[in-house]
Amino acid sequence: MDNVFAYLAHAGGKLDDSALELLGAARTLFPGAAPVALAAGSGASLDAACQEAAASFAEVWKFDQEVLAYPNAELLRPLLARVLPPGAIVLLPHSTLGMDLGPGLSVKLGAAYLPDVVDGSAAAGMTLEAVRQEFSGQASAHVTCDLSAGAVVTLRSGAFKADASRSAAGRIVDRSPDAAGLAARRRFVKLVQAEAGDIDITREEVLVSVGRGIGDKENIALVEELAGAMGAALCCSRPIVDAKWLEKPRQVGTSGQTVKPRVYLALGISGSFQHLGGIKGSPFLVAVNKNPKAPIFQAASVGVVADLLELVPALTEAIRKGR
Amino acid sequence: MEILVCVKRVPDAAENEIAVEGGALRGDDLVYSVNEWDNYAVEEAIQIVEREGGSVTVVTVGDGESEEVLRREMAMGANQGLLLSDPAFAGADGLGLATVLAAAVRRGAYDLVLTGAQADDGAAQVGGMLAAILDWPFASLVNSIEAQGGLLRVGREIEGGAQEVSEIDLPCVLSIQTGINEPRYVGLRGIRKVASVELPVLDAAALGVAPAPARVRRIDYFVPPAGAGADMLTGSTAELAGQLVELLKAKGGLK
Numbered sequence: 346m347d348n349v350f351a352y353l354a355h356a357g358g359k360l361d362d363s364a365l366e367l368l369g370a371a372r373t374l375f376p377g378a379a380p381v382a383l384a385a386g387s388g389a390s391l392d393a394a395c396q397e398a399a400a401s402f403a404e405v406w407k408f409d410q411e412v413l414a415y416p417n418a419e420l421l422r423p424l425l426a427r428v429l430p431p432g433a434i435v436l437l438p439h440s441t442l443g444m445d446l447g448p449g450l451s452v453k454l455g456a457a458y459l460p461d462v463v464d465g466s467a468a469a470g471m472t473l474e475a476v477r478q479e480f481s482g483q484a485s486a487h488v489t490c491d492l493s494a495g496a497v498v499t500l501r502s503g504a505f506k507a508d509a510s511r512s513a514a515g516r517i518v519d520r521s522p523d524a525a526g527l528a529a530r531r532r533f534v535k536l537v538q539a540e541a542g543d544i545d546i547t548r549e550e551v552l553v554s555v556g557r558g559i560g561d562k563e564n565i566a567l568v569e570e571l572a573g574a575m576g577a578a579l580c581c582s583r584p585i586v587d588a589k590w591l592e593k594p595r596q597v598g599t600s601g602q603t604v605k606p607r608v609y610l611a612l613g614i615s616g617s618f619q620h621l622g623g624i625k626g627s628p629f630l631v632a633v634n635k636n637p638k639a640p641i642f643q644a645a646s647v648g649v650v651a652d653l654l655e656l657v658p659a660l661t662e663a664i665r666k667g668r
Numbered sequence: 669m670e671i672l673v674c675v676k677r678v679p680d681a682a683e684n685e686i687a688v689e690g691g692a693l694r695g696d697d698l699v700y701s702v703n704e705w706d707n708y709a710v711e712e713a714i715q716i717v718e719r720e721g722g723s724v725t726v727v728t729v730g731d732g733e734s735e736e737v738l739r740r741e742m743a744m745g746a747n748q749g750l751l752l753s754d755p756a757f758a759g760a761d762g763l764g765l766a767t768v769l770a771a772a773v774r775r776g777a778y779d780l781v782l783t784g785a786q787a788d789d790g791a792a793q794v795g796g797m798l799a800a801i802l803d804w805p806f807a808s809l810v811n812s813i814e815a816q817g818g819l820l821r822v823g824r825e826i827e828g829g830a831q832e833v834s835e836i837d838l839p840c841v842l843s844i845q846t847g848i849n850e851p852r853y854v855g856l857r858g859i860r861k862v863a864s865v866e867l868p869v870l871d872a873a874a875l876g877v878a879p880a881p882a883r884v885r886r887i888d889y890f891v892p893p894a895g896a897g898a899d900m901l902t903g904s905t906a907e908l909a910g911q912l913v914e915l916l917k918a919k920g921g922l923k
């Protein structure tokens with residue numbers, strides 16, 4: 346395969362962690378390939394990202410235009426459709442940018458779209474066999490992807506080991522003129538940082554985290570009491586914030602906070618990758634879930650199959666008695 | 669504003685314990701519902717129409733069983749439902765579905781098309797593909813929409829919960845993230861009111877589409893070999909609580 350490309354996310358002159366994971370994925374899925382890195386942006390921060398990329402990729406295509414300073418998928422898509430050769434295989438991170446860019450890019454390239462790959466084996470001929478997850482990780486699936494007209498493949502963060510060998514003394518090819526004259530019907534205005542709350546769960550050592558399994562707003566009091574008895578802070582999964590039962594700054598996950606506690610008690614949380622993506626530092630993770638097959642038990646240190654509405658009050662009681 | 673919302677009937681992952689048997693999902697006791705993200709999309713469409721005027725149409729690609737999700741969304745307040753159904757649509761991949769939906773969009777005069785950000789397969793693909801086929805601008809993971817003259821100001825929720833604000837021209841396709849609103853409750857009375865409304869059904873011939881053969885195919889479902897996994901505790905509720913207290917103490921989980 347001589348037509349494998351990796352789109353590099355970068356910010357502030359540094360490559361995103363996904364960049365070397367894409368390289369690692371390329372080594373697994375397309376072993377013979379020398380993936381070409383695609384880096385778009387503007388000015389010194391793009392130059393720095395390209396320098397860093399050249400240590401790992403044999404070839405880096407640089408697209409420097411002021412309008413590309415912010416990675417707007419509505420500009421990147423026509424750019425990539427313009428410069429990529431027919432049959433190209435494009436690797437993207439399955440990030441909010443990849444989700445924005447990828448599906449439409451596959452249409453514009455006439456290529457197949459294979460999203461959120463978590464595993465796979467070396468492509469055989471024009472077929473790639475990969476593993477995906479469905480139902481928030483409750484079921485895994487083998488899928489095949491026909492590569493004959495190219496493919497856009499997005500890769501889950503953390504699924505493939507980063508290739509950090511830095512074994513290339515790559516060359517940077519300035520393709521900026523190819524990115525001239527891009528105009529989008531969606532124009533970036535500004536970035537609004539997430540609101541800060543009255544609590545900073547990222548600094549807490551002991552967290553009690555509640556998920557959709559709590560069932561009802563009234564039941565939140567049960568986990569508040571448990572957290573109180575433990576001297577822990579209360580946090581949650583996304584559906585609890587969506588339902589407005591707790592505030593956004595308490596949400597753990599890829600679209601919430603990244604926490605690094607010593608102990609994490611997950612109550613009625615299924616263990617989606619978006620939730621687990623916000624838990625770092627390998628805490629002592631206790632999971633309580635009524636479904637013995639819940640994916641959270643794969644990530645937990647200790648598991649309890651139980652109805653949290655029964656177990657939580659009993660646990661609160663036992664802790665109070667033990668004091 | 670004329671708004672089309674694409675919805676999907678899915679096994680309800682919150683209601684079911686999804687189990688795999690012989691390469692397939694165990695299907696006998698699956699409970700189905702509307703894809704979680706789609707309810708937010710329909711609610712958003714209804715709220716936009718309440719502010720700006722116009723109407724909301726809900727559409728799905730599926731068989732007769734998918735009618736129930738259209739009726740549910742109509743009970744929420746969507747004005748029309750549209751079922752796209754043909755044996756030729758079965759087994760379509762994301763691109764196939766987007767092709768069928770694009771044909772339905774072209775038959776109407778829509779200013780805005782909404783989809784859920786993703787559905788049960790976590791692919792998050794149909795909205796972006798639909799926009800590309802129509803050659804309309806697109807934004808994914810939208811968590812705020814404000815009409816401003818001939819365009820929209822939209823927010824996309826990105827990593828860490830930050831919001832990327834953009835202006836987008838109409839017509840456009842937006843995929844909606846959960847939490848953008850609080851979807852209204854649908855009672856039995858509401859469902860009964862729309863139970864007998866005629867739902868137009870369009871097949872491949874009526875739409876003038878033939879989805880291309882799927883290039884991405886699911887071979888089977890499987891259970892990944894269990895990793896180390898958790899140490900599972902057993903016992904009565906009181907015993908479990910006692911064991912947890914000891915463990916939490918030992919690991920510094922009690923302050």
Ligand SMILES: Cc1cc2nc3c(=O)[nH]c(=O)nc-3n(C[C@H](O)[C@H](O)[C@H](O)COP(=O)(O)OP(=O)(O)OC[C@H]3O[C@@H](n4cnc5c(N)ncnc54)[C@H](O)[C@@H]3O)c2cc1C
Nearest residue numbers: 556557558582583598599600601613614615620635636653
């Ligand atoms: C772009 C994007 C970003 C996202 N970002 C995040 C994020 O930052 N954080 C996040 O959490 N999610 C995020 N999500 C959502 C994520 O995909 C899942 O939908 C979510 O994490 C599920 O939350 P949950 O585990 O609480 O709910 P569910 O998946 O519904 O799980 C509920 C669990 O509770 C169990 N249960 C039910 N009743 C009981 C009971 N009585 N006792 C014990 N157990 C019970 C069930 O068995 C089930 O396992 C994101 C999704 C997308 C698309």
